[in-house]
Amino acid sequence: MERKRTDCPALPPGWKKEEVIRKSGLSAGKSDVYYYSPSGKKFRSKPQLSRYLGNTVDLGCFDFRTGKMMPGKMQKNKQRLRHDPLSLAKGGKPDLNTALPIRQTASIFKQPVTKVTSHPGNKVKTDPQRGTEQPRQLFWERRLKGLRSSDVTEEVLRTMDLPKGLQSVGPDSSDDTLLSAIASALHMSSAPITGQTSVAAEKNPAIWLNTSQPLCKAFTVTDEHIREQELKVYQARRSLEEALMADGLARAAENTRELLEGKTA
Numbered sequence: 001m002e003r004k005r006t007d008c009p010a011l012p013p014g015w016k017k018e019e020v021i022r023k024s025g026l027s028a029g030k031s032d033v034y035y036y037s038p039s040g041k042k043f044r045s046k047p048q049l050s051r052y053l054g055n056t057v058d059l060g061c062f063d064f065r066t067g068k069m070m071p072g073k074m075q076k077n078k079q080r081l082r083h084d085p086l087s088l089a090k091g092g093k094p095d096l097n098t099a100l101p102i103r104q105t106a107s108i109f110k111q112p113v114t115k116v117t118s119h120p121g122n123k124v125k126t127d128p129q130r131g132t133e134q135p136r137q138l139f140w141e142r143r144l145k146g147l148r149s150s151d152v153t154e155e156v157l158r159t160m161d162l163p164k165g166l167q168s169v170g171p172d173s174s175d176d177t178l179l180s181a182i183a184s185a186l187h188m189s190s191a192p193i194t195g196q197t198s199v200a201a202e203k204n205p206a207i208w209l210n211t212s213q214p215l216c217k218a219f220t221v222t223d224e225h226i227r228e229q230e231l232k233v234y235q236a237r238r239s240l241e242e243a244l245m246a247d248g249l250a251r252a253a254e255n256t257r258e259l260l261e262g263k264t265a
Helices: 046-053 071-082 085-089 140-144 175-188 223-264
Strands: 002-007 016-021 031-036
Touching: 140 175
Parallel strands: none
Antiparallel strands: 002 016, 016 031
């Protein structure tokens, strides 16, 4: 565990900033930032620092990780609050294109409600436009082409390998587009995912394409496929359990080491 302690010019004289770089566990290479007052008191977060300093120092644009005053950060926070639904509810002008509807009477306490029951003489009006299915854009999954997910270090993650039985349908349909289409169908639809069951969709997908199904040929899932996926899930959970256990032991050892160093100091 590597420690770097330097002066913090953004805070009053005598304040120190300490950066601790982790050497083990899943978070190896990452760093934790702490601040020490002139009296030696340790602060682990910006709220703790703000409560201790009070009104003596304005920490509105203070970046806890870098230890510098960043006026641009304050401007971004103001812009975010300007479009925040909670701030709009307090009297701000709403942007009809971006503001989501929020419930104004939210409460955590129990409140009396009025139960309304239907009567035989009541007439219910229906909207005929809502009963009809809205048209969908064909091959909309192609807009997802080229989009790749990345981790916190902006490193592109490896894509999944599709089974050989899954074959795409439609013009210029790659494996990445097919994977995005299947994931979207599983997320947005409650109906079974079977693929394009019509043989005519392979010859002329622009006319015979079923928009409620992903852009792939019809496929079947056997019991063997299910057992293989169950085994993969079990192995992934075991690996995650071992990784979390190792990370927890590393954190416990690090905390014990800090306590011993504090006692010896």
